[in-house]
Amino acid sequence: MSCDAKAAMVRVAAAGEVVILDRAGLMPGRGGYLHRRAECLERFVRSKVKEFRSLRRGIALDERRRIAELILTTG
Numbered sequence: 524m525s526c527d528a529k530a531a532m533v534r535v536a537a538a539g540e541v542v543i544l545d546r547a548g549l550m551p552g553r554g555g556y557l558h559r560r561a562e563c564l565e566r567f568v569r570s571k572v573k574e575f576r577s578l579r580r581g582i583a584l585d586e587r588r589r590i591a592e593l594i595l596t597t598g
């Protein structure tokens with residue numbers, strides 16, 4: 524896996540109990556970055572990790588699916 528520029532990725536941020544897309548990259552708090560590529564989003568959805576280190580929290584399967592779908596449909 525290689526490092527990419529932030530512009531090639533989408534930021535997700537923990538906002539209270541939910542994880543949302545932070546397209547502007549300006550939301551305060553914990554955040555992480557995901558590639559927009561379909562294979563990376565599939566790996567994110569299938570992930571079995573208990574806690575996502577960048578967010579310091581777990582993300583339920585249905586929430587990961589929702590995030591991946593939003594990224595795929597909004598480009």
